Amino acid sequence: MKELKLYSEKHLSRYLSVRPGETKLGEKVQFCNSFEDLEKTPAKIVIFGIPEDIGVRANYGKPGTAGAWKEFLKSFLNVQENEYNSGDKILLLGEITTSELMQKAGNIDISDPNYVQKLGDLVLQLDTMVSEVVKKVILAGKFPVIIGGGHNNAYGNIKGASEAFSKPINVLNIDAHTDLRKTDYRHSGNGFSYAFKNGFLERYSVFGLHKNYTPHYIFEEMKQSENIHFNLLEELPKQGREKTFLEHLNFVRSEKFGLELDCDAIENFPSSAVSPAGLGMEEIRKLLQEVANEENCCYLHICEAMAAEYFSTGKALSYLVTDFLRHRTYA
Template sequence: MMKKHISIIGVPMDLGQSRRGVDMGPSAIRYAGVVERLEKLDFDIHDKGDIAIGRPSKNEVHSDGNLKFLKAVTEASEKLASVVDEVIEAGSFPLVFGGDHSIAIGSLAGISKHYKNLGVIWYDAHGDLNTAETSPSGNIHGMPLAVSLGIGHPDLTNIGGFAPKISPENIVIIGARSLDEGERELIRERGIKVYTMHEIDRLGMTKVIEEAITYLKDKTDGVHLSLDLDGLDPSDAPGVGTPVLGGISYRESHLAMEMLEESKLITSAEFVEVNPILDERNKTASVAVALMGSLFGEKLL
């Protein structure tokens, strides 16, 4: 049998948020042994290295109203979209390491070119559905899902030359427990499916993932997993910039990844917001690598 191919793309981006250090996330994930772990699962791994991220000057912080570092984030997103596009064209699975969650703008721009009905599982404490008008901070890492829906600044929504990248009915958010009012309104208006921590506690992770798979499998031709490590509880993943108490457990997350692997739905993935400066002995990067093991078929027996 031919080996399955995974292409790793690092995006050392820290401009989408306000806490430095998350640009070292890709290095921390590699240091935690991701290549060796996936090679043991009989994958052919091609690490394409890191995309170069420009360093803007201080006067670019609010270069466009309430959007911080718009030009630099746009340029990085274009670069990432191009690399992801090439990886899929070559028949490889794109596995993207962040960096802050603004990188999903580029990931989805590159991926969605190859699918008519791309599904997205957004595993995150946050909705990331803000715009310049609704964001309390102006941080673009709180906007990538809205941008991918075609909502937001045109420089961001038109990455790759088209918009929108995804449809609201093809999104499932899992683990939400911190939503701004504008995000709540958008979720209600667009009918986006959300499993908050209330649903996870009440239904259990098995039921949540079963329902998510059923919801997506017949109407999508590919599913992208966008996993923010702050979706997990801070006790399990402390090295994130925007931790929120009461999150998904380490074991629940492994179960979710194992079930997604069994479903064979996932066609691309990214793991974001690993910040080694805020971490405890690279714990969060190690958690990310362990979850990747489960996503790609690692079994105890």
């Protein structure tokens, strides 16, 4: 499958730090040679990465999200295998083959008057690649965990899941932004707009939205829609935020739904739109645990993270993923 670079044990050995008397997740995770093999493996969790920042650049954002996947691997593969973590339940599939698209994006002159539109054309190609992989993973009876890249990839996730289930799905998005910008060309700020437009998204709930970075026209559109639920970070109570989050979960949980986490929502997390205001890391961990055991949750996507010298991005992403998987019993 040209959309995906499949991983093997040999490929990932360079990331492993093996110690005598200890076992790491990277020594136990499963691999496959094809999607036919994927259906046969007993592992129910399938993890893959999207190393790109094309959609972020097309949205006038700061590039760098392409490196999050590698940072995640360095940490996740070295998590201890113990009574709380089991690599046997996980299949590490590989990564979307973004190298050619990334090279094309890098060759576009930023002074070109059609710079962002040309990037958007590349995002459209990426959409197809992501949606095909997500669709195949779900049709194989597995639960996809998707790491890295911009939030433009939410569209591919939603499209792939919707096609796998042959109906629109719901989405719960923990995010500082709605990503409901106009559908003029593809970028990281309109994945959900396109998902609505093309009939792949039914109900959409946004938790932790920032007042300062949501255009007026989007507020107006959300208020007029019965299929969109949102709340504002600035209006969340100091205590009892879990109750508010449960309202968002209730809005989507009756049908198949995807869980999207944009790291822009986390306070001081290195991301394409890092913010000094946001939800705390420990708070985010609890929210993911809350959703993990929902039977109708059909994928997890963590995006917009960036590597930084001052922050252990890979370790943070690993905590989020292991927290979710530890509480996931339906996969």
